[in-house]
Amino acid sequence: MTxxxxxxxxxFKPFMNRPPDYKLKHEIMRTDRVYxxxxxxxxxxxxxEKLFHxxxxxxxxxxxxHFRPGQFLMLEVPGFGEFPxxxxxxxxxxxxxxxxxxKVGRGTEILHRARMGSRVGIRGPFGTSFPMEEMVGHxxxxxxxxxxxxxxxxxxxxxxxxxxxxxxxxxxxxxKDPSSMLxxxxxxxxxxxxxxxxxxxxxxxxxxxxxxxGLITELxxxxxxxxxxxxxxxxxxxxxxxxxxxxxxxxGIPMNRMFVSLExxxxxGMGKCCRCMVGSTFTCVDGPVFDYWSVMNLKEAI
Amino acid sequence: MIYKVIGKDExxxxxxxxxxxxxxxGPRQVDTGKDGQPIYxxxxxxxxxxxxxxxxxxxxxxxxxxxxxxxxxxxxAFTDDDWEQGIEYRVxxxxxxxxxxCDINALNKLDDIFIRGAFPSPYxxxxxxxxFLIGMDHMPxxxxxxxxxxxxxxxxxxxxxxxxxxxxxxxxxxxxKAFNFLKKVKTSNPTAEDDRKWIERRxxxxxxxxxxxxxxxxxxxxxxxxxxxxxxxxGDKCLNCGVCAMVCPTCYCYGVEETIDVSLKxxxxxxxxxxxxxVDFAEVAGGHNFRPLKExxxxxxxxxxxxxxxxxxxxxxxVGCNRCGRACLPGINPKDVINDLILESGDxx
Numbered sequence: 256m257t258x259x260x261x262x263x264x265x266x267f268k269p270f271m272n273r274p275p276d277y278k279l280k281h282e283i284m285r286t287d288r289v290y291x292x293x294x295x296x297x298x299x300x301x302x303x304e305k306l307f308h309x310x311x312x313x314x315x316x317x318x319x320x321h322f323r324p325g326q327f328l329m330l331e332v333p334g335f336g337e338f339p340x341x342x343x344x345x346x347x348x349x350x351x352x353x354x355x356x357x358k359v360g361r362g363t364e365i366l367h368r369a370r371m372g373s374r375v376g377i378r379g380p381f382g383t384s385f386p387m388e389e390m391v392g393h394x395x396x397x398x399x400x401x402x403x404x405x406x407x408x409x410x411x412x413x414x415x416x417x418x419x420x421x422x423x424x425x426x427x428x429x430x431k432d433p434s435s436m437l438x439x440x441x442x443x444x445x446x447x448x449x450x451x452x453x454x455x456x457x458x459x460x461x462x463x464x465x466x467x468x469g470l471i472t473e474l475x476x477x478x479x480x481x482x483x484x485x486x487x488x489x490x491x492x493x494x495x496x497x498x499x500x501x502x503x504x505x506x507g508i509p510m511n512r513m514f515v516s517l518e519x520x521x522x523x524g525m526g527k528c529c530r531c532m533v534g535s536t537f538t539c540v541d542g543p544v545f546d547y548w549s550v551m552n553l554k555e556a557i
Numbered sequence: 558m559i560y561k562v563i564g565k566d567e568x569x570x571x572x573x574x575x576x577x578x579x580x581x582x583g584p585r586q587v588d589t590g591k592d593g594q595p596i597y598x599x600x601x602x603x604x605x606x607x608x609x610x611x612x613x614x615x616x617x618x619x620x621x622x623x624x625x626x627x628x629x630x631x632x633x634a635f636t637d638d639d640w641e642q643g644i645e646y647r648v649x650x651x652x653x654x655x656x657x658x659c660d661i662n663a664l665n666k667l668d669d670i671f672i673r674g675a676f677p678s679p680y681x682x683x684x685x686x687x688x689f690l691i692g693m694d695h696m697p698x699x700x701x702x703x704x705x706x707x708x709x710x711x712x713x714x715x716x717x718x719x720x721x722x723x724x725x726x727x728x729x730x731x732x733x734k735a736f737n738f739l740k741k742v743k744t745s746n747p748t749a750e751d752d753r754k755w756i757e758r759r760x761x762x763x764x765x766x767x768x769x770x771x772x773x774x775x776x777x778x779x780x781x782x783x784x785x786x787x788x789x790x791x792g793d794k795c796l797n798c799g800v801c802a803m804v805c806p807t808c809y810c811y812g813v814e815e816t817i818d819v820s821l822k823x824x825x826x827x828x829x830x831x832x833x834x835x836v837d838f839a840e841v842a843g844g845h846n847f848r849p850l851k852e853x854x855x856x857x858x859x860x861x862x863x864x865x866x867x868x869x870x871x872x873x874x875x876v877g878c879n880r881c882g883r884a885c886l887p888g889i890n891p892k893d894v895i896n897d898l899i900l901e902s903g904d905x906x
Binding site for chain 2: 261
C-alpha cells in the first residue's frame with residue numbers, strides 16, 4: 256500500500272503590465288524579485304551623502320512603478336545586502352527615482368563606490384505615505400533635521416507641483432554644521448520659484464556661515480504658526496522628534512495633523528522580519544509615516 | 558470536518574504506506590537529558606517503529622520545517638557588468654506524524670502572517686502546501702499551559718488529527734487527501750460509545766493541566782506596566798543568547814544576509830532566524846540602538862507574544878508550550894514573568 260502525496264508548485268508566472276495584486280498567489284513572487292535599475296546619475300551632496308538617480312531598466316516595470324510621497328523602497332546591492340531607503344524624488348517622475356544615501360554602513364559604503372551604469376535592484380515601494388490630498392487648502396510646515404530632509408523632498412516636490420492648492424508652506428531645516436546641509440543648490444529655487452519659506456539653522460557654524468545658529472527649535476521663535484490651519488511633517492534624528500513634536504503639540508496643532516516619518520532597521524519591508532517593530536506595529540507596513548497620535552500610542556517610538 | 562474511527566493496526570498500515578512513498582518525519586528520541594529523561598526531536602523516520610508517538614514534547618518545534626533556521630531566498634549570478642537574480646521555492650512533499658495541537662495552532666498563527674498577511678511568503682507557502690500533517694493529542698506535560706491560552710484544541714491547519722481512545726484512534730479528517738488515503742484502509746463511522754470516549758478523553762486532557770497562567774488581561778497589563786521594575790529584574794538574568802526564539806513555535810523574526818561565493822561569480826541571499834533578545838536586533842545604520850538594554854529587549858519579546866498581536870491581528874502568538882522556559886539557561890519562563898507582572902500591578906493598587 257502506498258500513499259504518494261502529489262507535489263504542489265506555486266505558480267511561477269510573473270506579472271508584467273500592471274501593479275502586483277498581492278492577494279493573487281501567482282503574483283506574490285514579485286515581492287522577492289527586484290526591479291533591476293541602472294545608476295544614471297550620481298550627485299555628491301556632501302562628503303557623506305550622495306544622491307543617486309536610478310532608472311528601472313525594463314520599460315514595462317518602469318511603467319508600473321508608482322509610489323506616493325513618504326514611501327520607501329528596499330535597495331539591493333547584490334552580494335552585499337539590502338537596506339531601506341526613503342524616496343527623494345517626485346512621485347510624478349516616471350523616468351528615474353532619486354535616493355539620497357549617507358555612507359554609514361556596509362551596504363551603503365559599497366553603494367557609494369557605484370559608478371554611472373552600475374546596476375542595483377529595488378523592491379517596493381513599501382509603507383504608508385503623507386496624506387497630500389487631505390492637506391489641500393492648508394498651510395504646511397515641514398521640519399527636517401540632518402538627513403531627515405531626504406524623505407521630505409518627495410512631499411516637497413508634490414507641493415511644488417500642486418503649489419496653487421496649498422497656502423503658506425514653510426520648511427525649517429537644521430543640521431549639525433554648514434557642510435552637512437543637503438540640496439543647497441535647490442534652496443534658491445524653492446524660495447523664489449515655489450514661494451516656500453525656507454529657514455535654515457546650524458548647531459556648529461564655521462567661519463563662512465552667516466545664518467542662524469542653534470537647535471532647530473530656535474526657528475519656531477521666528478515664525479507664526481496657525482495651529483488650526485496647519486499640517487506638520489517632521490523627520491529627523493530620534494532626539495529631534497521629541498522636542499519638535501512636543502512644541503507643535505503645545506501650540507495646539509491637532510495630533511492627527513502632525514506626521515512623522517520613522518527610521519528603523521529593516522530586513523524585509525513586508526511585515527515579516529519584525530526588525531522594525533515599534534511597540535506592536537510594523538514600521539514597514541503601518542509606517543514609516545505615522546500621525547502623532549499613533550506615535551504617542553506606540554511604546555518606545557520616539 | 559468528517560470523523561472516522563480507525564483501529565491501531567490499520568493506523569499502522571496507513572502510516573507505513575505514507576512512510577514508504579514519502580519523506581516522513583516524526584518524534585524520535587535523540588538523546589538523554591541530565592535528569593535521565595529522553596530528549597525528543599522531529600526527525601526522519603524509516604519505519605513505523607521509529608516513531609515514538611507517546612513523547613512528552615520535542616525540544617524544538619515544528620516551526621523549523623516551515624521556517625528553516627537558514628533559507629536561501631535568492632541567488633545572484635554575476636557577469637562582467639551585470640547580474641541576474643534567481644529565485645526558487647520548490648519543496649518536495651513530506652509527511653509529519655505526531656504533531657501536537659499546540660504546535661499545529663502555532664502553524665496556524667504563522668499562516669496568518671505568512672499566507673494571509675499583506676505580503677504572502679511564497680517560500681513558506683511552498684513548504685506548507687507540500688506538507689501532509691498528522692496531529693495527535695496527548696496528556697499535557699506538567700509545565701505546559703496551552704489550556705490557559707485556549708490552544709488546547711485545534712480545528713484547522715492539519716490533514717488528519719488523531720484522538721487516542723485506547724485501542725483505536727478517533728480521526729478528525731480535514732483534507733480530501735487524507736480522506737482518500739483512508740478509503741484504502743479499514744475505518745468505521747464513530748459509534749455513540751466512541752463519541753462518549755472521545756469526550757471523556759478530551760475532558761481528561763483538559764483537567765490534567767498543572768500549570769495555569771492568567772493571560773486575559775495581559776494586553777492591557779503590558780501597556781500599564783511598561784516601566785515596571787520587574788523588567789529589570791528578569792532582564793538582568795537574560796544572557797541575550799536568543800535560544801527562546803529558536804525553540805519557540807511562533808517566533809519568526811529574521812535577518813537577511815548576503816554572501817559572495819569565493820569564485821566571485823555568485824552570491825547567495827539568505828534568511829536566518831533571529832531573536833529579538835540579541836543585542837543588535839534593533840540597531841540601525843550609524844549605531845543608534847532603539848533597544849539598547851537587556852530589559853528593553855526581553856520586554857519587547859513578551860510584548861510581541863502577549864500583546865503585539867492583540868493589536869495587530871487580534872491574537873497573542875504564544876501557544877503555551879513552555880519550550881522557551883525549558884530552554885532558557887538562566888531560567889526565565891513565561892509563567893513566572895507573567896505572574897510577577899500581575900503581582901507587581903497588584904502592589905500598585
